[in-house]
Amino acid sequence: xxxxxxxxxxxxxxxxxxxxxxxxxxxxxxxxxxxxxxxxxxxxxxxxxxxxxxxxxxxxxxxxxxxxxxxxxxxxxxxxxxxxxxxxxxxxxxxxxxxxxxxxxxxxxxxxxxxxxxxxxxxxxxxxxxxxxxxxxxxxxxxxxxxxxxxxxxxxxxxxxxxxxxxxxxx
Numbered sequence: 001x002x003x004x005x006x007x008x009x010x011x012x013x014x015x016x017x018x019x020x021x022x023x024x025x026x027x028x029x030x031x032x033x034x035x036x037x038x039x040x041x042x043x044x045x046x047x048x049x050x051x052x053x054x055x056x057x058x059x060x061x062x063x064x065x066x067x068x069x070x071x072x073x074x075x076x077x078x079x080x081x082x083x084x085x086x087x088x089x090x091x092x093x094x095x096x097x098x099x100x101x102x103x104x105x106x107x108x109x110x111x112x113x114x115x116x117x118x119x120x121x122x123x124x125x126x127x128x129x130x131x132x133x134x135x136x137x138x139x140x141x142x143x144x145x146x147x148x149x150x151x152x153x154x155x156x157x158x159x160x161x162x163x164x165x166x167x168x169x170x171x
Contacts, residue, residue: 051078052075055082061163074142075128075143077094081133083135087132092157096153101152109123117131118156127151
């Protein structure tokens, strides 16, 4: 009986050591949900280019409500989605609208354009837009800033425009 008890105790002790110990902490320390920087996010050294980076998240927020450039200046706009949710659940894009465009009306049309990145086909209301991305993704576009003024920018994914909006100030 002592031998059985000893073998059983040894078996339990070894099982505990194997299951609880020897954790590989390196794997956990190096793990990250966010994507690594890519060349599409790298800023240019050209002083004539306005590098703008907007970050969206799973809480339907942009990190900035105001972005700026000079009229006629080349703009490189980069959108980073730091969330984890899929593009079909919590997709984000950036749409810069022309002056005078009603955001609610535009967003209603955009919500119906799922197959076109939530951008109404042949819309005359847009200055520039990014593709729609999901958590951990990055996208960039380049365009020339329009005439001086204040322009609205939004995320046109259904329902997001109420929280994900801001002003593009062109000086």
